[in-house]
Amino acid sequence: MLGNFYYSNPTKLYFGEDALQNLEAELQKYGDTVQLIYGGGSIKKSGLYDQIIEILIACGKTIVEDGGVMPNPTIKKVYDGCQKAKENDVDLLLAVGGGSVCDYAKAVSVSTWCEEDPWDKYYLRMEDVDNRIIPVGCVLTMVGTGSEMNGGSVITNHEQKLKIGHVFGDNVFPKFAILNPKLTYTLPKWQMVSGIYDIMNHITEQYFSGDDDNTTDYIAEGLMRSLIHSSRIAVKDPENYEARSNIMWTATWALNTLLDMGKTTDWMVHMIGQSIGAYTDATHGMTLSAVSIPYYRAICPYGLQKFKRFAMNVWDVNPEGKTDEEIADEGLKAMESWMRELGLVMNIRELGVTEDMLPGIVKGTFILDGGYKVLTEDEIMEILKESM
Ligand code: NZQ
C-alpha cells in the first residue's frame, strides 16, 4: 500500500541533441553575475566550455570562474566557492559537468549565505536550509547520479574521513537542467560503466524494501530492464545515440524522487560505498559495484520474495521446478554476470582498500533502517571482508 506523500519536482529539464539552445532563454531569467562551475578540464577539451562562454557573453553576463571541482568534491573546495559567490554576490551558479560539479554547486548554493559552518549545519547535523539560497542551473556531461533533477549534494571531508550526502528540499533542486546525450560521448569507458552501475544501484536501493504491492516497484522494474538492455549496447558501441539517450533519461528517473514515493527504501550499499569513498576517494559507482553482491547475498534471506520477483521480472529467470531460494540466487547471479560483462570493479581491494581501513570504514557507515535488515557493525564488517 502506498503511504502518504507529497510530490514536487521543480527542475525544468531540456533533453536531446539541441538542448543547449535553451540555455540562453534560461539565463535571461537571472541577474547579471554567473558563477561558472566546472571540473578538471574535460569541458575545455570537448569544446563545451567555449560554447558556454559564448552564450554567457551573448547574454551580457559577468562570469565568475570556478573550475577545478574534483570528483567527490571536498568541503574545503566548497568554502572557496562560497567566498567567490559572496565576494561577487552572484545571481546564478551554472554547473557544467557531472554529479560532482552539480553537487558542489548545490553545496555552494546553500552555504554561501549560511552564518554557521555549513559542514556542521548541513552535512553533520542535516538541518533544513533557513538562509538565502543561490539558484543553480546545470548542463550535464556525465550520467549516473541524477543530481541534475534532485536535491542531493554529497560532500567529502578528508580531515574527518567522512563522505556525507544531504538531500535538500525542492528549493535547492537545479532550476533547470540541460541534457544532451552527445555530451557524454567523450566519457572514458570507466566513467560510463561506473555511471551505469550507479543508476542500477539507485533503483535497487529503492526497490529492495517493503513487501507491499505498489506502482513504484513496477516502474523500477521497467527502468532496470531498459538500463540493462541499453548498457549492453553502449559498452560495445559507445556512440549509439539510442542507447546513450535511454541511459541518460533512466539515470534522471532513477533518482529524481519518483521512485521513493509512498514506499520505504534501503540505501545501505550507498552508505557503505560512501564510507569507502571517504577513505579511498574512489569512483562513486565502483564503490557500489564492489560491495553489492556480498551485500545483496547477505540480505536476500530477509527479503526473499522481492529477490524472487527481481529474478523473474528483471532477469527473466524461469521459476519452474525451483525453490524460492534458487530463483532468487539465479537473479543475483544474472546481475553479477551483467556487472562483470560491463567491466565493473567487483572488489574493494582494487579500489585501494586495505585491511587496516576496515574498522574505520565500518564506523563511518551510517546505518539506516528502511531495508530488509538493519545491519549491525559486525555484519557490515563481514560484507566488507567478503568484498575484499
Ligand atoms: O572533472 P572533469 O575534467 O570534468 O572530469 C570528470 C571526472 O573526472 C569526468 N567527466 C565528466 N563528464 C565528462 C568527463 N570526462 C569526459 N567527458 C565528459 N563528458 O568524469 C569524472 C567523474 O565525474 P563526476 O562528476 O565525479 O562523476 P559522477 O557524475 O559520477 O558524480 C559523482 C559524485 O556524485 C555523488 C557521488 O558520491 C560523487 O561524489 N552522488 C551524488 C548524488 C546525488 N546528487 O543525488 C547521488 C549519488 O548516489 C552520488 O552519491
Ligand code: ZN
Ligand atoms: Zn549513487
